[in-house]
Amino acid sequence: MDREQFRRIQTRRSFFQECAGGVGIMALAQLMEQEGRGAALDVNPLAPKPPHFAPKAKNVIFMFMEGGPSQIDLFDPKPGLEKWSGKPLPPSMTKDLRLAFTKPNAAVLASPRKFQPYGKSGIEFSDYIPHIGSCADDLCLVRSMFTDAFNHHPGQLLLFGGSIQVGRPTMGAWVLYGLGSESQNLPGFVVLGSGVGTSGGTSNWSSGFLPSTYRGVVLRSSGDPVLYLSNPPGVTRDMQRAELDALKDLNQEHYAETGDVEIASRISSYELAFRMQMAGPELLDFSKESPETLEMYGVKDGPTKQFATNCLLARRMVERGVRFVMLTDASWDDHTDLNRKLKRHCDAADQPTAALIKDLKQRGLLDSTLVVWGGEFGRTPMVEIRDPRDENNAGRDHHPLAYSMFLAGGGIRGGQVIGKTDELCMNVVEDRVHVHDLQATILHCLGLEHTRLTYHHMGRDFRLTDVAGNVVGKMLG
């Protein structure tokens, strides 16, 4: 057997190529059918596509506060906790409680935070987030979120992928698949991180079983956000273009032989990379931003610097047509030393969050940009003391049964509170909003009917909201 023969029988792609009937061609035909396109090879999977109905929002900025911010200390004042402070919860609340490692008999921990009403709407926010409070009239605060997952990674998978299992496409990937990208020169789904990194990691912006071209592109959080934007020495832009033309032709030939859609993704990612070499430096250059803008975000220095830089980049990306921007800030998982740690997170995130909302608004972009802020779950009304020798070290545990998130902008009615929790913030008592309902609502704002945004895989149609989810009409403007 010579090397050619050996190669032919031993490679994965050759298998597709050589199979009787051509499995590869079948796979390709299926893809083309799903994409609603003819069998042309030179398809652009990122071309803009019409939504299902007229949208309010064109872009999304999802500010993901990883770890579970404490709703009791930020968004959902519970003076009722004072009465119970230091005592266990009433048995009526704990008898059916099944939470993996939370101790149901732990003492209740009242919040030392002071709340005050903001704006015309008078929504109350805590003294740790005065800047967010100042946006009250633009915010739809949902105090009645709940989720199925008790721990971080499953919670994040449910929030972004609609299922606690790994392997599903995530929200940004679904949106890009559904609507395509308005930006020719930047990726349609970009992820910017600050802090220590999320426990869900890449699975939070995965394309799952969708083609990998819909996956989130992660920019670096320190130093240059994008590396290797310059050509190697001696390579002019014309030469780089000629190289890419040759590369594209040869890759396309290989694609035609094998029908592997990942080759099509590769071709489009190289073409996008070439355009990013021009658009990237322009995006990252803040020199044309006014001193007032830089000041408002807190880009220059101090605790806000990293998150503020990401927020400002998010606005600049939305201006340039990036469909879905995900800002992850980690970690708000304050099991210990809650007061001090929560203050630190808020000192970093409060001002830039508010600056982004105000900046979008003053530029007329808030109407077409949906902003979402929150974590994968909330925190318990009960105390968690990991080190009994140090009572000042008190924190709160994971709480999936009741927590808060807020939304603003495209399609959302601001200045309102959705839902209510009980006196102790143990359970939701009014207008329960499941994670799937949130997802359905986000897609609705973008003009997508969540039950119709599907992808056929492993014998059935999959969607972001799995087999659940209802649009929350009260949230909509």
Place this chain on the structure above:
Amino acid sequence: MTFDAPNSNLSCTRRERTNTPLQALNLMNDPVFFEAAQGLAYRVMQESSGAFRDRLNYAYDVTLGRAPSAHEAERMGKYFDETLRHLGESPQTVSALFPNQIAGVPQIDAAAWVELSRVLLNLDEFITRE
């Protein structure tokens, strides 16, 4: 981070499939990969005879373990001519691409082979385990 290598201290239940423009920028422009292209060009110049088709066959053999098809050879030939033309228009780029001298090989040819090597090293067939 760009290629999503999992943390080797933790179990990885699923390795994400990725294909981002950041990877393309890395493979095209990172000095390490550029030097690899220079190294491949040097090797092709040293280890194959002077004819273009011989060099191309050798370069394909080294990178992809096969010979180029007629159509591939034609496309690469066209690209080689195009690159020579570009280099002729801006001769100062030649030594930046290929700073060494090889006896009997015009430097501009070697520089053009750096560009051909960059194409080969960025082919999906080269990057992906087939």
